[in-house]
Amino acid sequence: MSGMSHDHDHTHVQEFFSARAADWDSRFPDDAPAYEAAVSELGLRPGDAVLDVGCGTGRALPPLRAAVGSAGTVLGADLTPAMLDAAVRAGRDGAGRLLVADAARLPLRTAVLEAVFAAGLIAHLPHPDEDLRELARVVVPGGRLALFHPIGRAALAARQGRRITPDDLRAEPRLRELLADSGWRLTSYTDVDDRFLALAVRLDAAPR
Numbered sequence: 602m603s604g605m606s607h608d609h610d611h612t613h614v615q616e617f618f619s620a621r622a623a624d625w626d627s628r629f630p631d632d633a634p635a636y637e638a639a640v641s642e643l644g645l646r647p648g649d650a651v652l653d654v655g656c657g658t659g660r661a662l663p664p665l666r667a668a669v670g671s672a673g674t675v676l677g678a679d680l681t682p683a684m685l686d687a688a689v690r691a692g693r694d695g696a697g698r699l700l701v702a703d704a705a706r707l708p709l710r711t712a713v714l715e716a717v718f719a720a721g722l723i724a725h726l727p728h729p730d731e732d733l734r735e736l737a738r739v740v741v742p743g744g745r746l747a748l749f750h751p752i753g754r755a756a757l758a759a760r761q762g763r764r765i766t767p768d769d770l771r772a773e774p775r776l777r778e779l780l781a782d783s784g785w786r787l788t789s790y791t792d793v794d795d796r797f798l799a800l801a802v803r804l805d806a807a808p809r
Contacts, residue, residue, distance in 0.1 A: 632660060632751045633660060635751040635795065635796060636660050636661050636664055636720070636749075636751070637664040638796075639661075639718070639720075639747055639749040639796070639798050640661055640664040640665055640668055640718060640747075641664070641668070642747065642789075642798065642800060643668070643716050643718060643745055643747050643800075644716075644745060645665070645668035645669050645673075645715065645716055646668075646669070646715075647669060647670035647672055647673060648669065648670065648672040648673050649668070649669045649673050649674075649715040649716065650669070650673065650674035650675075650676075650713060650714045650715055651665050651668075651669060651673070651674070651675055651676070651714060651715060651716045651717070651718060652676045652677075652678060652707075652709070652714050652716075652717045652718070652739065653665060653675070653676070653677045653678070653697065653717075653718045653719075653720070654678050654704050654707075654717055654718070654719045654722060654736065655678070655679055655680070655704060655719055655720065655721065655722035655725065656677035656678060656679050656684075656685075656688065656697075656699070656720075657679060657681075657684045657687075657688070657720070657721070658684055658687040658688045658691055658693070659677050659685075659687075659688030659691065659693035659694070659696070659697070659699070660693070660720070661677075661718050661720060661749075662675060662677050662688070662693045662696035662697040663693060663696045665696070665697065665718060666696040666697060674698075675696060675697030675698070676697055676698050676699075676700060676709075677693075677697045677698070677699045677700065678699075678700045678701075678702040678704070678707065679699075679700075679701065679702070680701070680702070680703055680704070682701055685699045685701060704719075704722065704726060704732045704735065704736065705726075705727075705728065705731060705732045705735055706735065707735060707736075707738075707739055709739045710739070711738050711739065712738075712739070712740065712741045712742070713739055713741075714739050714740045714741065714744060715740070715741060715744050715745070716740065716744055716745040716746070716747070717736050717739070717740055717744075717745075717746045717747070718747050718749065719736070719746070719747065719748050719749065720749045720750065720751070721749075721750050722748070723748055723770055723771060723776075724770065724771070729770060729779060730779060730782055730783055733779065733780060733783035733784075733785065734783040734784055736783075737783055737784030737785055737803055737804075738784075740803045741803065742803055742804065742805040743802060743803060743805070744802070744803040745800065745801070745802055745803070746780075746785055746800070746801040746802075746803070747798065747799070747800055748771075748776075748797075748798070748799040748800075748801070749796075749797065749798050749799075750796070750797040750798075751795070751796060752794070752795065752796070752797065753792050753793050753794045753795065753796060753797050754769065754771055754772075754792050754797060755792075755794070756794045756795070757797075771792070771797065771799070773787075773790050773792070776790070776799055777790075780799075780801050784803060784804050785801035785802065785803060785804065786801060786802050786804055787799060787800070787801050788800050788801060788802050
């Protein structure tokens with residue numbers, strides 16, 4: 602992987618989300634309960650440390666904070682400063698610490714988190730195997746990962762005017778294999794019209 606292609610990928614992602622940051626929440630005003638329900642399935646306990654990676658406008662941060670309590674640690678990382686600015690305007694920076702950071706190179710020590718929450722992230726990862734391996738690096742063995750989207754694969758494809766195909770990254774067999782190669786074990790998979798949620802557990806052994 603050359604640095605140049607990586608930078609190009611980042612520029613594209615930043616341009617896409619910067620253009621949409623200001624009205625993102627108003628375009629999807631009814632998603633809060635879906636985020637709360639997905640967070641509840643992470644099994645967080647008071648005092649846990651959790652990262653919302655690709656946090657966008659921070660819609661998961663308040664339920665994450667509620668789950669880990671005042672003694673816990675909530676981080677929100679996003680590549681796009683405009684998205685984090687929108688999170689601050691929405692008052693969500695009070696629920697967690699915001700970082701401008703790349704999912705592929707997190708500014709965190711190894712094995713410091715109990716869980717990672719990732720909403721709508723996987724479709725935007727230029728190198729999903731490497732990036733999921735980096736998420737595994739920062740989570741303790743037995744820690745958890747939630748890959749979430751407030752709309753299912755078929756409904757999202759219809760909205761975007763395309764069809765889902767078997768090689769779609771989020772198809773269950775493909776995702777199971779991708780996670781296994783990256784240090785995770787898929788434990789639960791839900792793909793219905795109003796929700797996509799894949800839960801995984803961090804394996805004890807370091808990913809290959």
